[in-house]
Amino acid sequence: MNSVPASKLQDRSNMGFQLVPSAKEEATYQQSKDLGAHRDDHYIFFITLEGSGYTVVDFQEKTVGPNTLYYILPDQIHYRIITKKAKGWYLAADPAIVDPACRDVIESWSGFQEPLTLSAEEIKDYDMLLGILYRQAYEQESSISVLHSLLRSFFEMAAVTIQRHAKAEGNNSRSAILSMQFKKLLNENIKEFKSPADYAKMLHISAPYLNEALKKTTGSTVSFWIKYKILTEAKRLLYFTDLNVKQIAEELGFDNHSYFSHIFYKETGMTALTFRRQSRERE
Secondary structure, eight states, X not given: OOSOOEEOGGGTOSSSEEEEEEOTTOSBOGGGTTOOSBEEXXXXXXXXXXXXXXXXXXXXXXXXXXXXEEEEOTTOOBOOOEEEEEEEXXXXXXXXXXXXXXXXXXXTTTTOOOOEEOOHHHHHHHHHHHHHHHIIIIISOOOHHHHHHHHHHHHHHHHHHHHHHOOSOOTTSHHHHHHHHHHHHHHHHTTTOOOHHHHHHHTXXXXXXXXXXXXXXXXXXXXXXXXXXXXXXXXXXXXXXXXXXXXXXXXXXXXXXHHHHHHHHHHHSSOHHHHHHHHHHTO
């Protein structure tokens, strides 16, 4: 086992998106029915009008109830979506279609998104917009420009919904901008740099200032996000490769594999090998 199974949107659609209505009698979303743990090269959005759904995303259990919006980001590891008397919409979309400002909001804290409860008015608006998009795409076969315009409207709505539910400051605040810059640096440098001071130095600010910015926009500290990133990458390697713990520690930039094992046990309550065994038994 040396690679993560990947699902590509272009294998299912040449429009840059796929939209599927979900009826109550369906047990699973059809396009995910045969997939175990895997990752996608596209966004997946669920609008649940009735019923509920269940999945595991980056080894965290997620339950989606009625009147909710939930999304999975490209490259996140997840299982098939199991639904229970669910009615709603499944949308898969190429991130290239999405306006960069919307992408920044949607991906603001990769891997930590939770299902968002929608108001009756929001549910009605989403259902109406996706209904129009579905008819235009699959019944009237409208032009790609029309379809992508409707899709961009959906993502504008989604970004507003995400911001409204977030406890963070406005997306254009100094703290929000620093948080986005930190996230980018963290994704690019986690193997080499694991200290809050390292990232503060890259951003030309003090460590306390960066910490305060992160707490304002995410509710958590710089150290929390560094550990979260390390653990997520470690779990992916444990599940999808046969590397031993020492090799995984080296892959993540740890000179001392015992220290890596200590961090993993402290944060998860189990050894790395126990996590590997239990997560693989889930299949």
